[in-house]
Amino acid sequence: MPEPILGQGGRGSFPDPEPAGDRAARRADARRRRSNARIIRHRQDGVPGGEAGMATAEYAIATLAAVAFAALLVAVLSSGEVKGLLMSLITSALNFG
Structure with a gap:
């Protein structure tokens, strides 16, 4: 050693x-x-090379769908009937107390 x-x-x-x-x-x-x-x-x-950009395309499609849904929601909520319903609901809630 x-x-x-x-x-x-x-x-x-x-x-x-x-x-x-x-x-x-x-x-x-x-x-x-x-x-x-x-x-x-x-x-x-x-991910295989040919499908590398698919995530970006899927995000773009989901964003377009969300914008279309938001536009539909704005159109429905700004109609006269829905406005009247919401205003009566808010007025009755404020006058309740």
């Missing part, structure tokens, strides 16, 4: 059993493998 080398603070540490270049190469290989695995996972989970 090799003798510990005394470093800062008096704690002993053993010399590295391998050269620093081998350790750096192993770290680089491990980092490359993790990166490749991450890219493969992303491609498997992602």
Whole structure:
């Protein structure tokens, strides 16, 4: 068993059993493998290239539908019959107390 080398603070540490270049190469290989695995996972989970813009088109259609519904609601609420009904409801609520 090799003798510990005394470093800062008096704690002993053993010399590295391998050269620093081998350790750096192993770290680089491990980092490359993790990166490749991450890219493969992303491609498997992602949307195929031909359908990448579908979310934008769906948002546009939903926005148009919401605007059309709002226009219909404004048209209904601004009709004379509905205005009279709402005004009588509000007047009776205010005069109740």
